Amino acid sequence: MITFEAVRKQFPDGTVAVDDLDLELPTGRITVFVGPSGCGKTTSLRMINRMVEPTGGTIRIDGEDVRSKPPAALRRGIGYVIQHAGLFPHKTVIDNVLTVPRLVGRGRERTRALELLERVGLPEAFADRYPAQLSGGQQQRVGVARALAADPPVMLMDEPFSAVDPIVRQQLQEEFLRLQNDLGKTIALVTHDIDEAVVLGDRIAVFREGGHLAQVGSPQELLTEPADAFVRHFVGRDRGYRGLSFQGSEDLPLRPLDGVRLDEAGRPLDVEGTFRSGDSLRVVIDLTLTSPTGTAVQVDAEGRATGLVHHHDVVDLLEKRR
Numbered sequence: 473m474i475t476f477e478a479v480r481k482q483f484p485d486g487t488v489a490v491d492d493l494d495l496e497l498p499t500g501r502i503t504v505f506v507g508p509s510g511c512g513k514t515t516s517l518r519m520i521n522r523m524v525e526p527t528g529g530t531i532r533i534d535g536e537d538v539r540s541k542p543p544a545a546l547r548r549g550i551g552y553v554i555q556h557a558g559l560f561p562h563k564t565v566i567d568n569v570l571t572v573p574r575l576v577g578r579g580r581e582r583t584r585a586l587e588l589l590e591r592v593g594l595p596e597a598f599a600d601r602y603p604a605q606l607s608g609g610q611q612q613r614v615g616v617a618r619a620l621a622a623d624p625p626v627m628l629m630d631e632p633f634s635a636v637d638p639i640v641r642q643q644l645q646e647e648f649l650r651l652q653n654d655l656g657k658t659i660a661l662v663t664h665d666i667d668e669a670v671v672l673g674d675r676i677a678v679f680r681e682g683g684h685l686a687q688v689g690s691p692q693e694l695l696t697e698p699a700d701a702f703v704r705h706f707v708g709r710d711r712g713y714r715g716l717s718f719q720g721s722e723d724l725p726l727r728p729l730d731g732v733r734l735d736e737a738g739r740p741l742d743v744e745g746t747f748r749s750g751d752s753l754r755v756v757i758d759l760t761l762t763s764p765t766g767t768a769v770q771v772d773a774e775g776r777a778t779g780l781v782h783h784h785d786v787v788d789l790l791e792k793r794r
């Protein structure tokens with residue numbers, strides 16, 4: 473668990489980037505920092521690995537003040553991924569991964585680095601290429617592999633998928649969720665994109681101007697119980713999103729049903745509109761809740777909620793059926 477206790481950062485020029493931040497990031501989960509540009513997300517992230525030192529308050533990892541270790545020691549346990557992967561241009565893909573000190577297993581470093589690259593979706597054929605010979609999305613994959621190389625329990629990710637085009641972004645998000653499903657890292661991920669926050673976040677912290685926290689909660693809580701007009705507008709319920717309707721039997725990528733409250737029959741609460749079950753085993757139906765993020769609830773033949781899907785997938789299916 474990572475905790476922020478009354479954390480404040482005022483830069484020497486007087487700018488208050490983060491003000492009195494209290495926040496808990498649960499172990500093994502993805503906590504997303506989301507909000508408009510300039511509201512203190514990156515600064516908050518960088519205080520965790522001491523790239524920025526707070527001017528007030530305390531940050532702890534598993535109860536231990538991050539200042540109790542020298543920064544270099546602290547950072548061995550914290551992977552860091554940024555928007556433009558930050559690869560060494562003169563090193564090959566595999567050498568970029570191998571720059572991480574203490575990559576496990578003497579003499580097996582190359583094998584281990586290849587395994588990691590494979591896990592992030594880069595087969596061996598890419599190992600000896602240079603970053604300039606990769607697409608943006610592929611560079612981000614290398615960045616993720618490198619951050620994972622030392623097998624750190626904590627990962628900080630600053631807009632890791634923002635620089636890639638929407639289709640690749642969605643693919644990277646899904647692969648990343650699958651990977652995280654296996655790895656169970658404690659992750660803080662920054663994005664300015666509420667759709668991405670809802671897709672990736674187990675828990676979402678909405679920041680607002682001046683480095684204030686507007687609301688913290690599960691994706692569903694933000695969508696259904698926005699704390700104020702700012703959050704309501706930010707998650708898009710002011711924007712008149714209509715939702716989607718779909719019935720079918722296709723398998724769609726699922727994420728866990730975290731944060732959706734269910735009634736006694738296992739039907740999701742907080743959902744405006746109705747859902748009906750069809751003949752097929754897997755059905756996604758009639759959700760006006762879906763919000764701009766288009767998160768839809770998937771239900772089984774008895775109408776029990778079984779998971780969440782992203783509206784892009786539903787739209788894809790509808791397109792294909794036309």
Ligand code: ADP
Pocket residue numbers: 483484485487488489507508509510511512513514515516
């Ligand atoms: P975000 O990641 O949410 O876009 P940042 O954390 O980068 O926001 O920045 C928060 C605020 O702090 C902004 O007003 C920004 O201009 C300011 N800021 C960031 N870094 C510095 C710095 N090194 N010196 C002065 N102000 C800074």
Ligand code: MG
Pocket residue numbers: 513514515662
């Ligand atoms: Mg930022």
